[in-house]
Amino acid sequence: MNAPDSISHEEAVELLPWLVNGSMDAAKQAAVQNHAQSCVVCRRELKALKALRDFVEDQADAELIPSPDMRNINARIDRMIDKHGWSQKLSSWLRSGIGAPWKLAFVAQTILVIVLTLALALPTVSEPEFTTLTRPESLSGSHHVRVVFNPETTLAEVTALLEELALEVETGPTARGVYTLALTAGTSAQELEQLLGQIQSRPSVQFAQPVVHSNPQDP
Amino acid sequence: MHSKGQKSTDLELLSRIRHGDRVAFSELYRRFHPRIFGYLLRFLSDRATVEEVLDDVMFVVWKDARKFRGKSAVSTWIFGIAYNKIMTAIGKHRRHQSHLDRKAEVDSLIVQGKRHSEWIRAGLAQLSHEHRQVLELTYYGGFSYQEIAEIAGCPVNTVKTRMFHARRRLRILLPALAGQTGEKNRERS
Numbered sequence: 001m002n003a004p005d006s007i008s009h010e011e012a013v014e015l016l017p018w019l020v021n022g023s024m025d026a027a028k029q030a031a032v033q034n035h036a037q038s039c040v041v042c043r044r045e046l047k048a049l050k051a052l053r054d055f056v057e058d059q060a061d062a063e064l065i066p067s068p069d070m071r072n073i074n075a076r077i078d079r080m081i082d083k084h085g086w087s088q089k090l091s092s093w094l095r096s097g098i099g100a101p102w103k104l105a106f107v108a109q110t111i112l113v114i115v116l117t118l119a120l121a122l123p124t125v126s127e128p129e130f131t132t133l134t135r136p137e138s139l140s141g142s143h144h145v146r147v148v149f150n151p152e153t154t155l156a157e158v159t160a161l162l163e164e165l166a167l168e169v170e171t172g173p174t175a176r177g178v179y180t181l182a183l184t185a186g187t188s189a190q191e192l193e194q195l196l197g198q199i200q201s202r203p204s205v206q207f208a209q210p211v212v213h214s215n216p217q218d219p
Numbered sequence: 220m221h222s223k224g225q226k227s228t229d230l231e232l233l234s235r236i237r238h239g240d241r242v243a244f245s246e247l248y249r250r251f252h253p254r255i256f257g258y259l260l261r262f263l264s265d266r267a268t269v270e271e272v273l274d275d276v277m278f279v280v281w282k283d284a285r286k287f288r289g290k291s292a293v294s295t296w297i298f299g300i301a302y303n304k305i306m307t308a309i310g311k312h313r314r315h316q317s318h319l320d321r322k323a324e325v326d327s328l329i330v331q332g333k334r335h336s337e338w339i340r341a342g343l344a345q346l347s348h349e350h351r352q353v354l355e356l357t358y359y360g361g362f363s364y365q366e367i368a369e370i371a372g373c374p375v376n377t378v379k380t381r382m383f384h385a386r387r388r389l390r391i392l393l394p395a396l397a398g399q400t401g402e403k404n405r406e407r408s
Contacts, residue, residue, distance in 0.1 A: 015364075017357050017382055020358075021357050021358060021362075023363035052354070056358035057358070057359075063257055065252075065257060068248060068252040070248060073277055073281075074241075077244075077281055155380060155383055159387075171347030173381065174377075175371075
């Protein structure tokens, strides 16, 4: 039998949740288990994760799941099929007279009118992800900072920076790598400006900006 | 909870659904109903909303069966639809719920909480939805990190990173919650 592949402590710690739920392939599972046997930190973390898993499973067992009731969804599907049937009749009408140029012109004209009407009638919705701040006064009341780290930044470096500056990850990273970090309540505008300067000066940080809230109490 | 052994049968049902087979759709609906209902219930506390969103999920399965390419398991695809529906529903709800309301929800859990399981429940409630999703998909859904990446539409490393931060946050929250519970109980006595 081959010896399990070796694995770094960092990688093992990352994979512990999936060791607990039994979803990893055999080779990875063996490597993580082998590491945990000689690592007290991982064994302690495994115990905590098993307690979390047990809690989630106990909750699941206690839930009352109703029997499926398909009346609403069947009605929805029926309505969709009726509409589809209507469009099938229309397409067979078009196909029956495909040689008639006036039919094609009529359809093309109708489509153009619909598209133009929608383009004029529908409002455009834009939701900017970031707000640019130009005045220090607008920073007051902000309790969060959005940060993007350079791609090569390791998780250990991120954690070290968070601990050094007493910041917490509120949410993230998003698919684009954006973190939202929570600040201590009551941070003044001046303190926030200093903190931003500290964050932005780090080589591992690509982008940092406070989140401006219209309601200061919204996260 | 995640049953790899049913993969070919789910796939077979989906192939029939592509051709408008309502019987196959009913079978798939009934098969996935308990798991999807339970998953939605973790994030949407109102049961009527859960039923509506579940129907939304399965309507997409019916409508878009042809778009399924078979690169993932059928369960991963369906949970991916449910994941997006949850994030949309939560986004709408959040706009109508102030920060103080959310804090009040958690505070009521803390006051009631005496057992360890209640602290975990309160801790989970304080996580961001992205962080909580990774935890629930891992322990409730039983998915691998690769499958969660497909469900959430993000890279594998992002899944691992979110899980890392979720665990870190729980480690900080749970002792703090235990301390707060102790304080509230002392105030009441």
